[in-house]
Amino acid sequence: MNHPVYVSTRGQAEQLGFGDALLTGLATDGGLYCPVEFPPLPDISADLDYRDAATAIMAPFVAGTFDEAELETMVGLAYDSFRDPAVCPLIDLGGGHHLLDLSKGPTLAFKDVALQLVGRMLDAELGRRGRRATILGATSGDTGSAAIEALAGLDAVDVVILHPAGRVSDVQRRQMTTVEASNVHNLAVNGTFDDCQDLVKAAFNDRDLRDAVSLGAVNSINWARVMAQIVYYVTSARAARPDGGPVSFSVPTGNFGNVLAGWYAKQMGLAVNTLIVASNRNDVLARFFQRRALEIHQVEPSLSPSMDIQVSSNFERLLWEASGRNGARVADLLGLLRASSRAEVPADWCDRIDEAFVGYRLGDDETLQEMKRTFAESGVVIDPHTAVGVGSARRFMESDRFDGEPVITLATADPAKFPDAVEAALGERPDLPDHLADLFDRPESFDVIDNDLAVVADRLRALQHT
Numbered sequence: 001m002n003h004p005v006y007v008s009t010r011g012q013a014e015q016l017g018f019g020d021a022l023l024t025g026l027a028t029d030g031g032l033y034c035p036v037e038f039p040p041l042p043d044i045s046a047d048l049d050y051r052d053a054a055t056a057i058m059a060p061f062v063a064g065t066f067d068e069a070e071l072e073t074m075v076g077l078a079y080d081s082f083r084d085p086a087v088c089p090l091i092d093l094g095g096g097h098h099l100l101d102l103s104k105g106p107t108l109a110f111k112d113v114a115l116q117l118v119g120r121m122l123d124a125e126l127g128r129r130g131r132r133a134t135i136l137g138a139t140s141g142d143t144g145s146a147a148i149e150a151l152a153g154l155d156a157v158d159v160v161i162l163h164p165a166g167r168v169s170d171v172q173r174r175q176m177t178t179v180e181a182s183n184v185h186n187l188a189v190n191g192t193f194d195d196c197q198d199l200v201k202a203a204f205n206d207r208d209l210r211d212a213v214s215l216g217a218v219n220s221i222n223w224a225r226v227m228a229q230i231v232y233y234v235t236s237a238r239a240a241r242p243d244g245g246p247v248s249f250s251v252p253t254g255n256f257g258n259v260l261a262g263w264y265a266k267q268m269g270l271a272v273n274t275l276i277v278a279s280n281r282n283d284v285l286a287r288f289f290q291r292r293a294l295e296i297h298q299v300e301p302s303l304s305p306s307m308d309i310q311v312s313s314n315f316e317r318l319l320w321e322a323s324g325r326n327g328a329r330v331a332d333l334l335g336l337l338r339a340s341s342r343a344e345v346p347a348d349w350c351d352r353i354d355e356a357f358v359g360y361r362l363g364d365d366e367t368l369q370e371m372k373r374t375f376a377e378s379g380v381v382i383d384p385h386t387a388v389g390v391g392s393a394r395r396f397m398e399s400d401r402f403d404g405e406p407v408i409t410l411a412t413a414d415p416a417k418f419p420d421a422v423e424a425a426l427g428e429r430p431d432l433p434d435h436l437a438d439l440f441d442r443p444e445s446f447d448v449i450d451n452d453l454a455v456v457a458d459r460l461r462a463l464q465h466t
C-alpha cells in the first residue's frame with residue numbers, strides 16, 4: 001500500500017506523511033493538513049467491536065507511521081479507559097431518532113474519543129524520534145481537560161492549555177486545573193475562546209518560537225483528531241441501519257471538527273444523507289447556510305460554552321474541498337474574512353457544501369426547552385450542547401429535506417459537566433461520576449494572563465529551562 005500523503009489547505013506548505021502531520025498541527029503556511037486521498041471504508045458489520053472497527057478504519061490513514069499491530073494496541077488502551085464496553089453506545093429516542101453517546105471517556109465529553117488515542121500516538125512518535133514537544137492548545141472548555149487527561153505525566157511532552165478566563169464552567173475549569181502533574185500548565189487568558197485560538201495560531205506562525213520550543217498541537221486542527229472521530233459515524237450508522245441504508249447526523253458544532261469527520265466518512269463511502277450543523281446563539285455557520293457569506297460577530301456566552309466560537313477553524317478544510325482544492329483562493333477568502341469580518345463564499349462552493357449540509361440554531365431558551373422536552377418524552381437527561389443537536393434534528397425532521405431515514409444526534413457531553421443548565425431545565429443537579437466525585441475539594445493551579453502573544457511566548461520559553 002502507498003503511504004498516505006497530507007497537504008495544506010493553503011497550498012504553500014510541504015506535503016507530509018502521517019507522523020509529521022501528527023506532530024506538526026498547523027501547516028507552516030497557516031493552513032490545515034488534509035489527506036490527498038480518502039481510503040474506501042472497510043467492511044464493518046453492526047456487531048463488530050468498536051476497537052476492531054477503529055483499527056480497520058484508521059489503518060490506511062496512519063500507514064507508514066504505525067503498522068496495524070501498533071495501531072491496534074494504542075486503540076485498545078485508549079478505549080479501555082471508557083466507562084461503557086460499547087465505547088460509544090447508541091440510545092434509541094423513538095421515532096427514528098437516535099442519540100450517539102460520546103461522553104463515556106474520562107473527562108465526560110466527546111473530545112476524549114480522539115484525544116485518548118492521539119495522546120498515545122504523540123507519545124509513541126516522539127519517543128521513536130527521541131524528541132520532546134510542547135503541546136499548546138486553546139480550549140472553549142472540553143479540549144483542555146481531554147488533552148490534559150491524555151498527556152499528563154508523559155515524559156515527552158509539556159502541555160500548555162489556554163482557556164478564556166471566567167468563560168468555562170466550574171466543572172470544566174476544575175477538570176483542567178486540579179490535575180497534579182509537573183508537565184501540565186494552565187493559563188487563563190483575559191479574553192474569549194477566539195482570542196485563545198488566535199494566540200495559538202500566532203505562536204505557530206512565529207517560526208523562531210515554534211522551533212525553539214518544538215510546538216505541537218492537539219486542537220481539532222490536528223488531522224489525527226478528525227480521523228479518530230470518523231470511526232463513530234461508521235459504527236453508529238451500522239448500528240442504526242444494519243442493512244447499510246442511509247442515515248443523517250445532527251452535530252452540536254463549534255470548531256467544525258466533529259461534523260467534518262462525518263463528511264469524511266461520507267467521502268469514504270458511508271451512506272450519509274444530511275449532516276446537520278447545530279449552532280447555539282453564536283450562529284456564524286447557521287447564517288452561512290442561509291446567506292452564503294461568513295460574517296463574524298462578537299462571541300456571546302451561552303449555555304453551551306464549548307460551542308461559543310465565531311471562527312470555526314475546521315471549516316477551512318471544507319472550503320478547500322468545495323473550492324476544488326484551490327489553496328490560493330482559500331487563503332484569499334480567509335484573509336478577507338480576517339481583515340473585514342465578512343466574506344462572500346463563491347456560489348459553486350456553496351452548492352457543493354449544500355449537497356451534504358444544513359444548519360440550524362437554538363438560543364438559550366430553546367436549549368432549556370429541548371432539555372425538558374427530551375427528558376419528558378424519553379426520560380433521557382441531556383446536556384445543553386447535546387440539546388442544541390437534538391433540537392436541530394427535530395427541526396430537520398420537520399423540514400422538506402427530511403426523507404424518513406434515521407437521524408443520529410451526537411451527544412457530546414455528560415450532563416454532569418453542566419449542572420447549572422441541567423438544574424435550570426429540570427430542577428435537579430446531576431451527580432458527577434465516582435471518579436470525579438471529589439472534584440470540588442481538589443486544589444486548583446492556574447495563572448491568569450493578558451491576551452498577549454509575548455506573555456505566552458515567555459511562558460513557553462521558560463519551560464525549556466525547567
Ligand SMILES: *Cc1c(COP(=O)(O)O)cnc(C)c1O
Nearest residue numbers: 142254255256257258306412413
Ligand atoms: C468541543 C465540543 C463541541 C464542538 O465540537 P467541534 O468539533 O468544535 O465542532 C460540542 N459539544 C461539546 C460538549 C464539546 O466539548
